[in-house]
Amino acid sequence: MAYVPLVLIAVVAGWFVAAYNRLVRLRNQIRNAWRQIDVQLTRRHDLIPNLVEVVKDYMSYEQETLAKVIEARGVAVGARGTAAQAKAENILTESLKSLFAVVENYPDLKANRNVASLQEELTGTENRISFARQYYNDSVMTYNNAIQAIPGNFVASLFHFGAETYFEADGRDREVPKAALR
Numbered sequence: 001m002a003y004v005p006l007v008l009i010a011v012v013a014g015w016f017v018a019a020y021n022r023l024v025r026l027r028n029q030i031r032n033a034w035r036q037i038d039v040q041l042t043r044r045h046d047l048i049p050n051l052v053e054v055v056k057d058y059m060s061y062e063q064e065t066l067a068k069v070i071e072a073r074g075v076a077v078g079a080r081g082t083a084a085q086a087k088a089e090n091i092l093t094e095s096l097k098s099l100f101a102v103v104e105n106y107p108d109l110k111a112n113r114n115v116a117s118l119q120e121e122l123t124g125t126e127n128r129i130s131f132a133r134q135y136y137n138d139s140v141m142t143y144n145n146a147i148q149a150i151p152g153n154f155v156a157s158l159f160h161f162g163a164e165t166y167f168e169a170d171g172r173d174r175e176v177p178k179a180a181l182r
Helices: 004-056 061-079 082-103 107-111 113-146 152-158
Strands: none
Touching: 004 061, 004 082, 004 107, 004 113, 004 152, 061 082, 082 113, 113 152
16 A cells, blocks of 8 residues: 555656656657658759759840749748748749740740750659648648647646747639639
């Protein structure tokens, strides 16, 4: 009978340590997921100057479009934090869409192997970014659930584990594209 309080203390301490370690693992998973997004965003940022360099000679009348892409890239490279990064990347994505729409108007440019290769690389990178964002948001959801649900919320509040922010698309990405009628 004298061992019952010791066993109870050991069980509670064991649960407490396990709960704390789970929250640490989930927080580290989010950090790793963010780093995976960052790797893909860096890859995209590195491809954009090459694309601009290849298309700028063909697009002498489209300098404004190129300037917007370059400016958006600069803002995206300098963005810090999830919300700022998401906003900057959404703007960069929109400027790239504009650039690719303009490329469609230049048959010689569209047929250029370097442009096609860079577009293909950017498309692959965009797909990897999309997957990395999904994994990040899934990790954030799991973590936020763990710190908000009983009994994990006791450990979370005691050690100041705060909620994480999702990587969200802006409103334009949520709109359903409209088909152009000819």
